[in-house]
Amino acid sequence: MKKLYTLLASVALLFSYAGAQSLEELQVTPKTEIAKEQDSIKSELLQIEVPIPELQLNVNHWKHWTKFGINANQASFSDNWKGGGVNSVSLLGIAWHKAEYNKNDFLYVSEIDLKYGKAKNKGQIAKKNNDRIFWDNKLSYKLSPKWSLYTSITFETQFDIGPEYGKDSLGNEIQTGVKTSFMAPGYLTESFGLEYNTIDKTFSLRFGTGTARQTFVYDERITPDGDGKRFGVEEGKNIKNDLAFQVTANLDRDLAKNFNVKSRYNLFADYKDVSDPSHRLDVTFTANVTRIINVSLSGIMIYDSDVDPNVQYSQALAMGITFNFPR
Numbered sequence: 001m002k003k004l005y006t007l008l009a010s011v012a013l014l015f016s017y018a019g020a021q022s023l024e025e026l027q028v029t030p031k032t033e034i035a036k037e038q039d040s041i042k043s044e045l046l047q048i049e050v051p052i053p054e055l056q057l058n059v060n061h062w063k064h065w066t067k068f069g070i071n072a073n074q075a076s077f078s079d080n081w082k083g084g085g086v087n088s089v090s091l092l093g094i095a096w097h098k099a100e101y102n103k104n105d106f107l108y109v110s111e112i113d114l115k116y117g118k119a120k121n122k123g124q125i126a127k128k129n130n131d132r133i134f135w136d137n138k139l140s141y142k143l144s145p146k147w148s149l150y151t152s153i154t155f156e157t158q159f160d161i162g163p164e165y166g167k168d169s170l171g172n173e174i175q176t177g178v179k180t181s182f183m184a185p186g187y188l189t190e191s192f193g194l195e196y197n198t199i200d201k202t203f204s205l206r207f208g209t210g211t212a213r214q215t216f217v218y219d220e221r222i223t224p225d226g227d228g229k230r231f232g233v234e235e236g237k238n239i240k241n242d243l244a245f246q247v248t249a250n251l252d253r254d255l256a257k258n259f260n261v262k263s264r265y266n267l268f269a270d271y272k273d274v275s276d277p278s279h280r281l282d283v284t285f286t287a288n289v290t291r292i293i294n295v296s297l298s299g300i301m302i303y304d305s306d307v308d309p310n311v312q313y314s315q316a317l318a319m320g321i322t323f324n325f326p327r
Contacts (some may be wrong), residue, residue: 069322093115105142157186182218185231202253208246232306258288278304
């Protein structure tokens, strides 16, 4: 019993001593030796500069697209074929290239389109079914996302002569003259104005308020028309100058997967006679069967009173092999 009283007295004395102490005396101040040691270690670390190599990056502002190929049509019949028809074959070679330089708000585009083809029917002279040299160069400055100020130079002519045909005394087809040839006619057009482009760049429309065109005829074999002119060029001269208003529309759009339509329309209205403008419309539908084999349907419509008082048109359906770069 005496031991129990002694234990209780010790406990009471302990509590009374703890209560007499202030809480501040019981607080423990953290040691700062570790933080000081870390700062010392940091100061002793060796400063190492990691070399960063310069990146030799060159921005290429040029883009190029190239296409060339051959379109062909062929038909043959046996000698005893009763359904009628004539053996025939036609070939058309095409070459197209487009270069584009785009930097800041300036854009330069050069496009060249070359076509030459012939068709041969049995018993007849081989005749051209397509012949064109077209080169368009345009420099534009962007005013807004859709509108630009532009200037352009366009050159057009053909490779080969366009013969006139007749028949000899035996009824055989022969060449009797020349209707057209290289640089007869040839056209050089300089234009300045405003251009509208869609955001996806598949359609553009040019308004050439200041347009000049030179018409060249450098082949004396071409006889003058009834008015004494050759393609609007007076007899005895080789060049005609015109000042005009021009509208040019370009469309290059995929209507579906592997199916594309490309067209170009040009209106040229001479300020001397705005009521009788010339028109040219080129349209080509192309369906890609494989990566290099395609089927195309093309048509051309031309009205130019200096060439012919009536509307001229041509149409062709062909299968061909075409190589595109880049793929």
